[in-house]
Amino acid sequence: MARVTFDEDRCKGCELCVSVCPKHVVHMTKDRINKKGYHPATVDEMDKCIGCAFCAMMCPDVVIEVEK
Amino acid sequence: MKKVFQKPQSLTDKPMHYCPGCTHGIVHRLVAEVMDELDIREDTIGIAPVGCAVFAYDYFNCDMQEAAHGRAPAVATGVKRVHPDKVVFTYQGDGDLTSIGAAEIVHAANRGEKITTIFINNAIYGMTGGQMAPTSLLGQVTTTSPYGRKAETEGYPIRMSEMLAALEGAAYIERVSVHDIKHIRQAKKAVKKAFECQITGKGFAMIEVLSTCPTNWGMSPKESLEWVAANMIPYYPLGVKKEVE
Ligand SMILES: Cc1ncc(C[n+]2csc(CCOP(=O)(O)OP(=O)(O)O)c2C)c(N)n1
Ligand code: SF4
Ligand code: SF4
Numbered sequence: 001m002a003r004v005t006f007d008e009d010r011c012k013g014c015e016l017c018v019s020v021c022p023k024h025v026v027h028m029t030k031d032r033i034n035k036k037g038y039h040p041a042t043v044d045e046m047d048k049c050i051g052c053a054f055c056a057m058m059c060p061d062v063v064i065e066v067e068k
Numbered sequence: 069m070k071k072v073f074q075k076p077q078s079l080t081d082k083p084m085h086y087c088p089g090c091t092h093g094i095v096h097r098l099v100a101e102v103m104d105e106l107d108i109r110e111d112t113i114g115i116a117p118v119g120c121a122v123f124a125y126d127y128f129n130c131d132m133q134e135a136a137h138g139r140a141p142a143v144a145t146g147v148k149r150v151h152p153d154k155v156v157f158t159y160q161g162d163g164d165l166t167s168i169g170a171a172e173i174v175h176a177a178n179r180g181e182k183i184t185t186i187f188i189n190n191a192i193y194g195m196t197g198g199q200m201a202p203t204s205l206l207g208q209v210t211t212t213s214p215y216g217r218k219a220e221t222e223g224y225p226i227r228m229s230e231m232l233a234a235l236e237g238a239a240y241i242e243r244v245s246v247h248d249i250k251h252i253r254q255a256k257k258a259v260k261k262a263f264e265c266q267i268t269g270k271g272f273a274m275i276e277v278l279s280t281c282p283t284n285w286g287m288s289p290k291e292s293l294e295w296v297a298a299n300m301i302p303y304y305p306l307g308v309k310k311e312v313e
Contacts, residue, residue: 001069014089014282014289020249038088053073054249060093061084066073 002051004043005065013038017055017064023048026055078103078112080129089289091279092120092188094246095255096127099159099186102260103130106267112155113147115140119161120194138169141176144183155266157184163193166202166226173232173274180237180271184262187228190279191300198284202226205303210284225303229276233310239271241309245278245301247293254306270312278304 004026011034018026018041025048026041034040041063043049051068075081078100086092103109109130116124118137125132135143140158148156165173165187176183192210193199200210200217203225207216217225233241240262244255255277262273278300280292287295 003069010083012088016089016289016293019290051072056073057249057252058094060086060090060097062075062079062093062097064073065071065075067069068072 002049002066002068003046004049004051004055005067006040006042007063007065008040008042009035010061010063011038011040012036012061013040014060015041016058016060017041020054020058022052022054023050025049076100076104078109078129080127082126084127085123086120087281087283089280089282089292090120090194091190091246091277094252095186095188095277095279096124098246098252098256098259099157100128101256102263105260106263108155108263108267111153112157113151115144115147115156115158117158117160117164118195119164121159121161121188122195124159138164138167139172140164140169141172141181141183141185144185145176145179145181148181148183152182155184155263157186157263157266159186160188161194162187162189162191162201162203162228163196163199166228170202173228174235177232177272177274178235178237180239182266182269182271183273184266185272185274186259186262187274187276188279189228189276189300189304190281191225192281192284194281194284198281203228205299227304229274229309232274237272238274238310239312240265240273241276241311243276243278243304243306243309245296245306247278247280247296251306276304278306
């Protein structure tokens with residue numbers, strides 16, 4: 001069991017978290033924009049997350065929290 | 069479930085102003101994580117540079133002082149000598165450290181000042197709009213080298229870590245990269261060692277971090293990380309350049 005939480009309004013849509021997820025579950029939203037005007041990153045299939053925290057380590061803007 | 073990753077306490081809540089995907093943010097976080105782990109936040113004084121990291125004083129949750137362009141090592145020298153019991157670090161870009169501040173860093177290292185320098189080498193001047201830095205690679209196109217940097221007219225990219233490692237006063241110098249998870253982990257270990265080097269009184273420590281400037285390189289954040297691996301690391305080899313026991 002693992003869970004990632006995105007502080008969406010901090011996200012700058014750089015997609016670096018997407019590029020490092022070994023399970024390919026991080027993706028950019030297409031249906032909403034945040035306060036800064038970016039499509040924020042998110043995870044839909046949370047059951048596939050293994051809590052490795054790669055996305056959080058790669059994120060330059062400390063958007064992501066990981067629980068395991 | 070328990071938290072396995074969260075914002076370090078040594079970073080404030082303020083959102084950083086860096087461009088999307090800029091590795092300044094990653095390095096800020098690593099420095100803050102190290103401050104948390106060594107439990108030195110209340111005893112640390114950081115010196116901010118001129119460059120994109122000029123607002124670092126808003127992001128690090130410790131005491132901070134702004135310095136004039138390139139002069140952070142001189143300011144750090146003064147702060148550390150007045151407060152020898154505090155942990156003092158500078159955070160500087162390659163324009164700041166290798167151009168206008170070249171003299172300050174050389175002499176601070178040579179004097180063996182007991183400070184820690186975090187040196188962001190992104191091979192360009194970011195803040196001012198992408199001019200050539202002393203660290204720009206040969207052939208690299210910048211706004212002031214529109215046909216690519218040439219050795220005949222602009223000289224060679226400076227390998228600052230190797231240069232400073234030749235000085236007697238330098239105690240620990242390492243070059244790291246943050247272009248992938250494995251290297252981010254290694255970078256954090258190096259940053260931690262550089263702070264410990266100061267705390268144990270060994271002398272001057274500097275960590276050179278190969279970084280990106282997606283905006284002025286004209287690449288996506290991911291392409292920028294790939295460019296570091298493909299072009300910067302071959303010219304700027306990673307690893308420990310000096311370590312005194
Ligand atoms: C005395 C002085 N000269 C020049 C400048 C203009 N200036 C501001 S930032 C900068 C270079 C920044 O590049 P770098 O240190 O590589 O940091 P980056 O922005 O890439 O993080 C320059 C030349 C200045 N602010 N002060
Ligand atoms: S790495 Fe961070 S800022 Fe970049 S898209 Fe992912 S969550 Fe957003
Ligand atoms: S200009 Fe370059 S170094 Fe400065 S914040 Fe943007 S990407 Fe980072």
